[in-house]
Amino acid sequence: MAPVIEAHQLSKKYELGASRPSEDSLREVLMQNLRASWRTLRRGTSANLDASGSKWMWALRDLNFSIEPGDVVGIIGVNGAGKSTLLKILSRITDPTEGFVRLQGRVASLLEVGTGFHPDLTGRENIFLNGVMLGMTKAEVQSKFDEIVAFSELEKFLDTPVKHYSSGMYVRLGFAVAAHLDPEILIVDEVLAVGDMAFQKKCLGKMGQFGSSGRTILFVSHNIAAVLNLCEKGIVLQQGGISFQGDAKSAVNHYVGLVTGEDKKNVLHVADLWNARGRLAQYRPWLYKLELYNGDGKPLEGEIGVGSSIRVHVQFRLQEPSSNFDIRVNFVDLYGQVVFAARSSYERNRHWGERSGQQEIVCEIPNLPLTPAEYRVEAALVIDDKCVDYVEDACRLTIVGTDFYGTGKVPSLGFFVHEQSWHLK
Amino acid sequence: MKSSAELILKPRLGWQPINVREIYESRELFRFLVLRDIKIRYKQTILGGLWAVFQPLTAMLVFTLFFNRLAGIQTDGPPYPLFAFSGLVLWTFFANSVSMSSNSLVGNQVLVSKVYFPRIFIPLASIGALGLDLLIGLLLVFGMMIYYRWPFAPSVLLIPIYVLGTLLAASGAGLILSALNVSFRDVKYAVPFFIQMGLFISPVIYPLQYVPVRYQLLLGLNPMSGMIVGFRHSLLGGSTDWGLVLASLATSVILFLAGLFIFRRMERRFADII
Numbered sequence: 001m002a003p004v005i006e007a008h009q010l011s012k013k014y015e016l017g018a019s020r021p022s023e024d025s026l027r028e029v030l031m032q033n034l035r036a037s038w039r040t041l042r043r044g045t046s047a048n049l050d051a052s053g054s055k056w057m058w059a060l061r062d063l064n065f066s067i068e069p070g071d072v073v074g075i076i077g078v079n080g081a082g083k084s085t086l087l088k089i090l091s092r093i094t095d096p097t098e099g100f101v102r103l104q105g106r107v108a109s110l111l112e113v114g115t116g117f118h119p120d121l122t123g124r125e126n127i128f129l130n131g132v133m134l135g136m137t138k139a140e141v142q143s144k145f146d147e148i149v150a151f152s153e154l155e156k157f158l159d160t161p162v163k164h165y166s167s168g169m170y171v172r173l174g175f176a177v178a179a180h181l182d183p184e185i186l187i188v189d190e191v192l193a194v195g196d197m198a199f200q201k202k203c204l205g206k207m208g209q210f211g212s213s214g215r216t217i218l219f220v221s222h223n224i225a226a227v228l229n230l231c232e233k234g235i236v237l238q239q240g241g242i243s244f245q246g247d248a249k250s251a252v253n254h255y256v257g258l259v260t261g262e263d264k265k266n267v268l269h270v271a272d273l274w275n276a277r278g279r280l281a282q283y284r285p286w287l288y289k290l291e292l293y294n295g296d297g298k299p300l301e302g303e304i305g306v307g308s309s310i311r312v313h314v315q316f317r318l319q320e321p322s323s324n325f326d327i328r329v330n331f332v333d334l335y336g337q338v339v340f341a342a343r344s345s346y347e348r349n350r351h352w353g354e355r356s357g358q359q360e361i362v363c364e365i366p367n368l369p370l371t372p373a374e375y376r377v378e379a380a381l382v383i384d385d386k387c388v389d390y391v392e393d394a395c396r397l398t399i400v401g402t403d404f405y406g407t408g409k410v411p412s413l414g415f416f417v418h419e420q421s422w423h424l425k
Numbered sequence: 426m427k428s429s430a431e432l433i434l435k436p437r438l439g440w441q442p443i444n445v446r447e448i449y450e451s452r453e454l455f456r457f458l459v460l461r462d463i464k465i466r467y468k469q470t471i472l473g474g475l476w477a478v479f480q481p482l483t484a485m486l487v488f489t490l491f492f493n494r495l496a497g498i499q500t501d502g503p504p505y506p507l508f509a510f511s512g513l514v515l516w517t518f519f520a521n522s523v524s525m526s527s528n529s530l531v532g533n534q535v536l537v538s539k540v541y542f543p544r545i546f547i548p549l550a551s552i553g554a555l556g557l558d559l560l561i562g563l564l565l566v567f568g569m570m571i572y573y574r575w576p577f578a579p580s581v582l583l584i585p586i587y588v589l590g591t592l593l594a595a596s597g598a599g600l601i602l603s604a605l606n607v608s609f610r611d612v613k614y615a616v617p618f619f620i621q622m623g624l625f626i627s628p629v630i631y632p633l634q635y636v637p638v639r640y641q642l643l644l645g646l647n648p649m650s651g652m653i654v655g656f657r658h659s660l661l662g663g664s665t666d667w668g669l670v671l672a673s674l675a676t677s678v679i680l681f682l683a684g685l686f687i688f689r690r691m692e693r694r695f696a697d698i699i
Contacts, residue, residue: 014697089434090540094696100435107432115540118461120468129461132454133540 105184126360526599597680644671
């Protein structure tokens, strides 16, 4: 059969700095052009500098792949590998710079849950708006309306503006609409990274059904468990190129190898959350900074032994005075499972009263009992039970094997270590 | 949804044809976007839809007081408040359309960077939503005519032409400005200023005879001068300067076409730079 998606020498070039519109005033551009022509006069243009004087980079370079009808393909890669760029090209949001893609069939792409939801519109109004925006006709939305509502489990809140929804409800509504699309090719970004576990499972189930009904799915995710569950094939992107293509399991193994190799180079104990990438559009950057220290208060450069104590410092800002704020720090394994969730609301002696403005909070975790592996640290700020900021990949933490049990045996299996005693009778 | 079709995504260079079929096929979405803009516009305001008439009504009161009573500007027939208000209804529609649409892309960044549909819908929907205000304004003009016992002329039937001309001019300007605004936020600051100036170079608060005859055709370069003069005369009677109307109509059409193609050319970079 002819492939449904076929990419040929697909490339995308970005001008660096072009995505900062606040600085992009007319005067700036004029000045830049002047400066560039001056430079050209003096010594010609240098590499990576084009005539307008701005730097550029290839987000994707010469991608070739083809996807057969009915394939369910996972696309994985570290941040900046080109996943989002590829998605944006396939979803027609941006044009490639070179090469082309041929798509055969109706495409629906979900780069975000609840695209186009307007906070002031009710759940009902948003279902229609979102559905039509994603490519359904009004009649289709109408006929599937009851199903969508039932899937979202939000019957009672249909006529409430979605700005009063919790983030979980928001995601449920968005996904409920998306799950009822009927395209031949479905392109999904890591929309599953949000929402509660039970609902994520439900979504994965729904997508699984979708895949087994012979339609083509492209699934981009950090959640390796989901990729393994859902996909038969995998493509691993690295620095704008394809570094592996094959069955899903081998692709995941390849990716895990990449991540473990790559992250050692650039781990710092301070993570800049303010400029963190991949912040979902509904969040504003209220989280500023996350710092990791070991039990003695020394900066923790990404690696620590099993069972060591750590301190997590989080700097954040409360826009309005609040006493009901909650800082959440999750430790997530490479398969996307939250293995340990720390929350400031779990603190018994929480007599902080009302605070506002810049804050710094310290979480002490004695003897973090995670087994040796790579962990991703997530940070979130929740005010009045509503998530206002969430950084999915704040920093990475490597737990290395130590003699935790004092026996010379280094634990590696399982999720955690724990004191244990054995008696032979 | 339509049956499957092959789609090739490749770099688009230079000027592009307008994809009329795609626009026609997604017309339902356009309706939803217009409805959305109408629904959210006056959310969390006390006056709500009354804002649609508040703006031209207050302007009418102020202008009547200052220009008519104090400065002594006379009309070519109708009572000044009626004269000013009929012009202001159309002008307000134009001014709001240009300012709303020029900020529409920047105000809907998520739509631009997360989902595909004809981009042109975003600025045009924000103008479409203002159509309701125009309708309310028109009804109010009719109300005022009844109040002033001013006779309706059969030329009232020509109103759609002037509304259409205004729509074309506002869309053309809105398309160009919204596209420029994506790269250059200067637009946000420049537009309100030029709209304010525009009020004075259009015959909204003064009749055309205040302009020396030799400059009158030059006014045709301002698409709104012909539209306002024609609109007012078709409502309130009086002899229309057809040369001016045609010149303005031609400017509107050219502006609209230029807007369509310039927008089309610039839209492919929106997601990258917004």
